[in-house]
Amino acid sequence: MKHLRASLAIGTALTAMIALSSCASNEGGTPAASGDSSGSASTSLSGTLNGVGSSAQSNAQTAWTKGFQTSNSGVTINYDPSGSGAGRKAFIGGGAQFAGSDSALKDDELSGTFALCASGSKGIDIPVYVSPVALVYNLDGVKDLKLDAPTIAKIFSGKITKWNDSAIAKLNSGAKLPSSSITPVYRSDSSGTTTNFTDYLHQVAPSDWTAEAGDAFPYKTGEGAAKGSGVVSAVTGGKGTIGYVDNSSAGDLSVVAVKVGGGFVKPSAEVASKIAETSPLDTARGSNDVVVKVNRKAIDTAEYPITLVSYMIACQQYKDAAVGSLVKAYAEYITSTDGQQAAADTAKSAPMTGTLLEKAEAAAKSIK
Amino acid sequence: MTASTAPAQIRARRRPGDTVFAGAALVGGLLILVALAAVAIFLIVQSLPAFGAKPEEITSTGAFPNFWSYVVPLVFGTIWAALLALLFAVPFSIGIALFISHYAPRRIARGLGAIIDLLAAVPSVVYGAWGIYVFAPFLQPFYAFLTSKLGWFPLFSGPASATGRTILTVALVLAVMITPIITALSREIFLQTPRLNEEAALALGATRWEMISMAVLPFGRAGIVSASMLGLGRALGETLAVAMVLSPSVVVSFFLLRSENPTTIASNIALNFPEAFGTSVNVLIATGLVLFVITFVVNAASRAIVGRRGGGKGI
Numbered sequence: 001m002k003h004l005r006a007s008l009a010i011g012t013a014l015t016a017m018i019a020l021s022s023c024a025s026n027e028g029g030t031p032a033a034s035g036d037s038s039g040s041a042s043t044s045l046s047g048t049l050n051g052v053g054s055s056a057q058s059n060a061q062t063a064w065t066k067g068f069q070t071s072n073s074g075v076t077i078n079y080d081p082s083g084s085g086a087g088r089k090a091f092i093g094g095g096a097q098f099a100g101s102d103s104a105l106k107d108d109e110l111s112g113t114f115a116l117c118a119s120g121s122k123g124i125d126i127p128v129y130v131s132p133v134a135l136v137y138n139l140d141g142v143k144d145l146k147l148d149a150p151t152i153a154k155i156f157s158g159k160i161t162k163w164n165d166s167a168i169a170k171l172n173s174g175a176k177l178p179s180s181s182i183t184p185v186y187r188s189d190s191s192g193t194t195t196n197f198t199d200y201l202h203q204v205a206p207s208d209w210t211a212e213a214g215d216a217f218p219y220k221t222g223e224g225a226a227k228g229s230g231v232v233s234a235v236t237g238g239k240g241t242i243g244y245v246d247n248s249s250a251g252d253l254s255v256v257a258v259k260v261g262g263g264f265v266k267p268s269a270e271v272a273s274k275i276a277e278t279s280p281l282d283t284a285r286g287s288n289d290v291v292v293k294v295n296r297k298a299i300d301t302a303e304y305p306i307t308l309v310s311y312m313i314a315c316q317q318y319k320d321a322a323v324g325s326l327v328k329a330y331a332e333y334i335t336s337t338d339g340q341q342a343a344a345d346t347a348k349s350a351p352m353t354g355t356l357l358e359k360a361e362a363a364a365k366s367i368k
Numbered sequence: 369m370t371a372s373t374a375p376a377q378i379r380a381r382r383r384p385g386d387t388v389f390a391g392a393a394l395v396g397g398l399l400i401l402v403a404l405a406a407v408a409i410f411l412i413v414q415s416l417p418a419f420g421a422k423p424e425e426i427t428s429t430g431a432f433p434n435f436w437s438y439v440v441p442l443v444f445g446t447i448w449a450a451l452l453a454l455l456f457a458v459p460f461s462i463g464i465a466l467f468i469s470h471y472a473p474r475r476i477a478r479g480l481g482a483i484i485d486l487l488a489a490v491p492s493v494v495y496g497a498w499g500i501y502v503f504a505p506f507l508q509p510f511y512a513f514l515t516s517k518l519g520w521f522p523l524f525s526g527p528a529s530a531t532g533r534t535i536l537t538v539a540l541v542l543a544v545m546i547t548p549i550i551t552a553l554s555r556e557i558f559l560q561t562p563r564l565n566e567e568a569a570l571a572l573g574a575t576r577w578e579m580i581s582m583a584v585l586p587f588g589r590a591g592i593v594s595a596s597m598l599g600l601g602r603a604l605g606e607t608l609a610v611a612m613v614l615s616p617s618v619v620v621s622f623f624l625l626r627s628e629n630p631t632t633i634a635s636n637i638a639l640n641f642p643e644a645f646g647t648s649v650n651v652l653i654a655t656g657l658v659l660f661v662i663t664f665v666v667n668a669a670s671r672a673i674v675g676r677r678g679g680g681k682g683i
Contacts, residue, residue, distance in 0.1 A: 053640070083642025091650075141619035183530035188616050190428065190643035214428035215643050223531055223627045226639055230500065230612060237505040238531035296544065 026189030026265030046074030047326050051137050053079075053087025055068035055227075056192055056246060057129050059347035061100060067342045068333045077330065084192055084310075085215075089333045091116075091123065091313055098327055099313040102192020103126075103215075104282070104291040116323065118368075124289045126363045128334050129310040129343060130276040130350040133196055135256035137242035138235050139163060139178070146171045148259035153201045153273070155242065156184045157184035163240060170257070178240070185234045186217040186245035188224030189283040196294070196308045203296040204305070246308070246349035247272075258306065261299030271304035272350035278303065288363045289314060290358030292356065307350070324368045330363035372493045411657040418654035425647040432618070439655050444620045445535075445630030446659065448649050449610065450603035452624075453541035458596050464547070465554035470580060479556065488548035490533055496612030499541040500533065504613060507540075508532030511625045522622065528629045533615045536624040546599035553598065557591030558584050590674045597670030604634075604663055611635035633659040 012144045040365040042271065065077045079100070087099035093114025104125040108184035114123050135152065137145060142163075147155075151167045160167060164177040176278065185193045199213035211218035223241075225234040231243040235253060242256070257264035265271055275298055282291040292309045312331060318324035333339045340351035352360060423430040432438040464484060468477045485525075508531065515526030561584045569579040585592075616631030616639070631656045641652055 025596075085645040086641075089645045165624060180532065181527060185531070188614075188631075189639035192643075211429060216428045216430045216640075218431075220617050220619070220628055223533060223534070223613065224617065226611050233500050234531045234533060234615070237501065238529075239507075243531055276676040 001265065006272050030191075035285065043070045045326055045329055047322065048076045048078070049085070049323075049326055049330060051077065051079045051098045051100060051312075051357045052082060052090040053190060053313075054084045054102045054129075055081040055099040055100055056308065057310050057347075058129065059223050059344035060129050060349055061250070062134060063346035064330070064334050064339055065209060067289075067339065068330055071333075072329070075326065075330075083190075084233065085190070086195055088313065096147040096356065097314075097318075097323055098330075099123075100128075100310065101313055102308060102310045103195060104289075104311055106287075108144075114142060116318055116320070118317040118319050121315055121317040122284065122286075122289075124367075125291050125311040125313055126335065127276070127290055127292055127309050127356060127360050128312045129279065129308075129347075130272055130329075130352055131302050131308050131310070131347075132247040132269075132272035132350065133193055133244050133306045134239045134247040134250040134267045135237050135242060135244050135306075136232070136250050136253040137239055137256060138238060138253060139180075139242075140151065140173055142172075143179065143254055144172075144257065145175070146257045146259065146264045149201060149204035150208045150357055152256075152258070153205040155182055156182075156186070156201070156221065159208065159221045164165060180240045183238055183241045184222030185225050185231050185238070185241050187228075187231060187244075188217075188226050190215040191227075192308060193246060194245065197306060199294075200306045202294045236301060244306075258304070258305060260301050260305060260332045263301035265301055265304050267304050267306070269303060269344060269348070269350040272307045273301060273353050274300075275305060275307050275358045276309055276350065276352060277304035286316075286355040290359045290363045290364045314367055316366065321368070326368040329362065332361070332365055335360040370683050380475075385456075385626070399528035400643060401510065408660070409486035411653060411660055414650055416548040417650040421647045421651050425460055426651050427618075427648075435651060435654060436552035438618060439633075439658055441618045441620045441630055442636055442655055443658060443662065445616075445618075446604055446632040446634070446662065448476055449535055449538055449542060449560050449602055449629055449632055450494045452536070452601050452605045453542035453546060454596060456540060456543035457550055457599055458592075461550035461595070462542070462554055462592060464551045465558055466584070468551075468555050468578060469558040470576070470584065481552075484548050484551050486548075487544070488552070490604060492545065492609045493612070495541055495545055499537060499609060503541060506532070507537055511536070515625055523624050525623055526625065527627075528625045529615065531615070531627075533613055533626070534625050535614065535629040538610050538614045538629075541613055542603045542606055545606065545609065550592075550595045550599045553595035557588040557595070561587045564599050594670050594674045597666060599675075600670075601663055602668065604632075604659070606632075607634040607638045611638045643676045 028287055043176065061079040065079060066076060067330045084101040084103060088097065088101050088105065088109060090096040091099035092109060092112065092114055097116060100207045102182055108124055117123065135147070147168070147170060151160065152168065153172065156278045161181055162179055162184055169177055194217050195215045197215055198218065202211065202213050203211035217224065223234060225231045228245045228249045231245050232249055232251060232253065235241040235243045255266055275295060276292060279292050279295040282293050282358060289367050294305065294307055296305045298305045312334060314327050314331060318327065335357065340357070344351045418435050421435055423433055426432045426435065428439050468481050472480060496568060509531070511528040511532055511534065514524045515528040517527050518524045564586070565583040566579055569583045574582060610632050614629055614631060614635065615627055616635065617628045619628060619630055621630050637652045637656055644652055
């Protein structure tokens with residue numbers, strides 16, 4: 001027994017030491033950004049950038065990091081996809097040089113101070129990542145389901161509970177709808193995908209979807225599942241299930257065609273790019289703070305209204321000019337046609353086009 | 369010679385090993401206390417703003433008027449899931465432990481013990497993935513059957529979840545996760561039953577089962593309790609497997625097979641922490657503090673039971 005206790009004590013001490021030292025080495029391993037002070041005139045960049053934020057951007061950031069580091073071998077970019085809220089928090093507090101966020105900076109965040117920005121300078125939002133949100137379902141024998149916003153709202157709020165409900169049947173004449181129950185699957189973690197989905201329903205079908213847009217699913221109907229992968233596995237594994245996920249993770253599941261104007265549109269890169277470009281910008285913000293108010297009520301069948309626009313958040317002017325030039329170069333790469341294409345290839349996002357891309361490029365160039 | 373001039377005590381020469389070891393043990397012991405205190409202080413300080421949180425800071429939907437209305441369903445879910453898991457795991461584990469210690473031939477017993485221990489080494493994310501991809505779809509037809517045939521029994525009332533990701537599935541996954549701990553500890557305790565007691569029982573004409581129920585189980589009772597409490601502790605704090613498998617809501621609900629299930633504190637934190645900011649972070653940390661207190665109470669209770677029954681056998 002004594003031996004056991006002794007070895008336990010040693011084991012405990014060792015574990016504690018290892019835990020403490022690994023913690024310390026972690027902190028030491030991520031140095032703050034440092035610009036190349038000797039060659040400020042030269043175009044070669046070096047240093048480390050740390051970004052935190054949206055997990056939706058994760059795959060795209062991997063592609064951008066790889067592309068940017070290939071042409072700038074002295075630069076290291078770390079992106080930690082721990083969530084939009086965590087990203088904005090880290091950026092405001094000075095823990096990250098930039099943030100990735102599915103929602104733009106909020107008013108109360110803009111009224112505060114930003115640790116890394118020069119005095120008087122605020123954070124700006126630059127749209128970098130556009131992706132459609134797909135409604136996926138698993139229903140035997142039904143391949144081309146068509147739904148409109150009020151019906152989707154009723155399904156996800158529990159007012160429609162059977163697949164052969166007259167509202168669904170009316171939109172899908174000819175389809176063999178079973179009498180089985182519908183199980184809507186929502187994100188159990190808070191998520192920008194939920195924000196965009198609920199924003200769409202609240203704007204287009206306000207009488208059926210009374211809850212405001214938010215990152216937590218507002219109703220207690222159906223099933224919750226963690227992350228996009230959880231929703232996909234719940235929809236795949238269940239019977240008569242329907243859920244919403246980023247289009248890139250829809251995989252082999254059947255996708256709903258959503259009613260837009262007089263027709264029905266399935267999510268794709270083209271229709272998502274189109275709506276991001278034609279949607280109005282938030283005019284209450286500064287000229288370099290580019291925030292897209294996605295036009296949920298679109299009636300053009302070349303557009304898909306349940307589209308997520310995700311942002312890179314950076315300082316308009318950094319306290320440390322070297323950090324500023326690094327972030328600027330990175331943002332310029334992301335908003336270039338090359339950067340957008342790299343994300344589209346890797347993350348299957350919708351590349352930004354036209355005036356939106358120009359606005360984003362201009363905002364990226366304005367970083368100091 | 370008087371008492372005051374008693375011969376100087378003979379002192380053993382202190383060898384370096386003694387000094388080093390005593391120091392290491394002391395540091396190890398103190399570090400645990402420091403770590404615990406640091407965690408407790410962090411939790412308390414960070415929790416304070418949560419008690420005055422506004423409804424929209426607790427969840428973005430503002431469905432809960434104050435912190436307590438939010439945390440009570442979570443506490444319920446945490447304890448409910450862990451107790452259900454314990455309900456399945458304890459009888460099963462005692463059975464396995466008895467089989468290994470008293471029934472199985474030695475060679476089989478050794479192999480089986482190793483396999484059970486291996487279950488403990490499987491990471492919880494693997495259990496979570498197995499739960500959501502294999503176990504939940506596998507159980508769903510049984511759930512549908514239960515709700516249609518035994519729906520009159522309140523716990524089984526429908527409608528059954530279409531995906532099988534219910535609190536019962538979670539409890540079963542948790543039961544598989546805590547079985548190795550309970551089994552391993554119970555087995556060691558059963559093996560320590562005094563040989564004389566067992567042989568005396570057999571000599572009096574007891575069958576093997578009578579011998580076990582008269583000699584082994586009474587001797588091991590305190591050990592079984594403390595093993596179960598260790599299992600309960602793991603089930604209370606399990607995060608990832610629950611977060612992956614369960615279809616969660618913040619509700620108090622005893623129904624085992626529905627889509628709407630009470631969730632646990634740990635998994636709720638894991639799911640909502642990444643997107644939380646401002647006071648909502650404090651709210652989540654405060655729920656963590658509540659979990660910390662629950663775990664403390666569970667441990668203290670098990671200590672009390674073991675202390676009363678086991679008479680300080682060092683278990």
